[in-house]
Amino acid sequence: MKVIDLLAQIPLFQGLPPEQLQEVAQIVVERTFPKQQLIFQEGDEGKGFYIVLQGKIKVFKLAPDGREQILHIFGPGEPFAEVPVFAGQQYPASAMTLEDSKLLFVPRTAFLDLIRRNPALALGMLAILARRLRQLAALVEDLALKEVPMRLAAYLLYQSEEQQGASELSLEIAKGQLANLLGTSPETLSRALRRLANDKLIASSGARIKILNRRGLQEVALGLRR
Amino acid sequence: MKVIDLLAQIPLFQGLPPEQLQEVAQIVVERTFPKQQLIFQEGDEGKGFYIVLQGKIKVFKLAPDGREQILHIFGPGEPFAEVPVFAGQQYPASAMTLEDSKLLFVPRTAFLDLIRRNPALALGMLAILARRLRQLAALVEDLALKEVPMRLAAYLLYQSEEQQGASELSLEIAKGQLANLLGTSPETLSRALRRLANDKLIASSGARIKILNRRGLQEVALGLRR
């Protein structure tokens, strides 16, 4: 598939006139990464941002002792690492592939040029950053105001939504990674899962989860049930 | 002072041609709020964003049980609550004055119009959102990967920077509010302060803090010293 056709699928570029799409196609660089590959590290100079074509990317903060907190996981169609394009010049976090992935790299200066000539693109990017702020604010809320079982219940319900409201859902990421996303340890996550299963809210086998009592799970997520 | 002169001082509007500045002046609304006044609540429809002229504003998330996590505190010159202007239509958090405050309200549709005609303004707003993402990512990092004394030490050093690197600094906000900002309880904050004082890193009397051992405080902030 040609780059320009891929670009036409990206929400950010929806409605971009074909000649500008062509321009984008000429400045982007396609890059592939194997699973577990570091894409950039916090503090690296950010000369552009990325768009996921295939695969899955985690963006995370690392503590000196090696513990990590995932800020976000990105899948196909999603742009990430835009922050250094617009403010500062260094990446505020690190990024790594969770699977073999194919990315487009969009160089900073060329993209800024384009945005200056196209207000719709600017508004599209503003919408993306605004949504990201919403998500990060929700993560802060989770970490500061909710306990692990609440966060886990919320994540399961969210995944269920993502998967067409199915009651049988897949965790999508390894449990260790989920622990890093929920801001806890694998041990605590494991115990939280067991607790939900004991309470007959879910049935769990490996990365496959079946929601047995959606109402009850929602109550846990909201803190109405301990 | 006239609105247009106030606007000219706001970083976001730096470099805006005078006629567009005039346009902004015509669409903004000046509003004053007493201390402790709720400006908007999470979930309210956001018809525009605000700019602080005077005073201090906290933006926060509230748990059902009343606990709160402050996401950010804004002072003069800073815009806030831009998220619903660009994505979704509801505020993702609540906002309240910490002091008597004077704000400018910038209505959404008029501002979007303006931004469509002015790429520099769009880039300015992108830079603001990008910086905010950086700050929120740092807050997530603090909450997930650092203990309370580390966060407190980092806050004290940050305040010292803000106050021209002075060793004698003011907390700027009430301790109860600082606890909500650092993601902890007043009790735990109190104990953390006493611990730093016991270790002769700071001397504290009320909201006045004197840094006695900056190096040591930095070590605490980085987790090199327990």
Next chain:
DNA sequence: CGTGCGCTTGACTTTTTTCAATAAAGGTGG
């Protein structure tokens, strides 16, 4: 000068982390 709110302190509980050992799962090469 009193009153009240915010801050501090102590005692206790809960949640989560950490350490260690075991069990299960997944990938690789024979």
Next chain:
DNA sequence: CCACCTTTATTGAAAAAAGTCAAGCGCACG
């Protein structure tokens, strides 16, 4: 396709960090 080996997940027990409850103190404000 199976056996092995490495990685990942689970479980138990103990420790640490922070939260909660309750009481006392003190400063600021009326």
